Amino acid sequence: MLGDSAYKLALETKRTQAHLPMYNEALVHHLCRETRHIMGELETLLQSLETIRDEPDADTRSVAAQLAVKHATVKRNKRCLLAYQAQRLRFLQNVFWQVGGVPEEIKPQLSPAELDFFSGYALAVNTYKAPFIDLDLTVSDLPPKDLYIEVRVLQDCGEVQLENGSLLLSKNSQHHVKRTDVDHLVSRGLLQHIDG
Missing domain, CATH: 3.40.5.60 (Ribosomal Protein L9; domain 1)
Structure with a gap:
């Protein structure tokens, strides 16, 4: 049914705030294929709207309603995909600041793109802090109570x-x-x- 995949991905995003499960590649690819399919249907509906708009007694309300529903579905799918990816990347950033690298136990749960992101993020932070020899950015950002x-x-x-x-x-x-x-x-x- 339309929107089921996006709903499943949104639920998975919500459930995985404290830990990082295996990257759900099958669901992400299914949602991308569904979105591309809906975009094709949108183009077809737009073309049909262009042809019937020139007719004198044409009722375009049903086509306009279909366009609105499909467009809203595409936007919802994109928002769910972006929320899923952003939550996982935030988790990886937090892991970097806590540990300083990718723990071996979570490497199998990451997609190749996430591994690339993590190595690029670590490189950017290390490049930034390289001129500061005595500064360790990965320690707590709260001031210490005791020396x-x-x-x-x-x-x-x-x-x-x-x-x-x-x-x-x-x-x-x-x-x-x-x-x-x-x-x-x-x-x-x-x-x-x-x-x-």
Whole structure:
């Protein structure tokens, strides 16, 4: 039925705010084919409207109504497709700012175009921040409450170079360190900030 595919895609977009499921290529392609088919019908209706408009007793209301319905359907399909794509891209942008790259567990769920977007987005951000040697844009944008924090090591990180020397981060150890030295490790899930 007309609009069912767009409705399914809109529902999938709404359901996937917190996680990223497999890219629904079949539904996206079906919706694109349906939209192209409706556009062909629109062209045919426009041509028929042109021919019957010149007739003296022609009633163009039914053709105009069909045109309005089909045009609204095309616009709705496009909005649903754009919402689906935009939601997925926003999710990928958030992942980049949290992790700094594409986690291996979500790579199979991405389309080739999304992988290209992600690598292009990462390249643009890295190119932008390249002149700023000491600036890490992927850390939190909220100002810190404390200069030093207490962290617990969740995974062995080995020896890490800090501003004032180096530190061995072995699993289950706790350290009192400068926040800016370990923010990137906390955001990657290697260290846990202990509220104290």
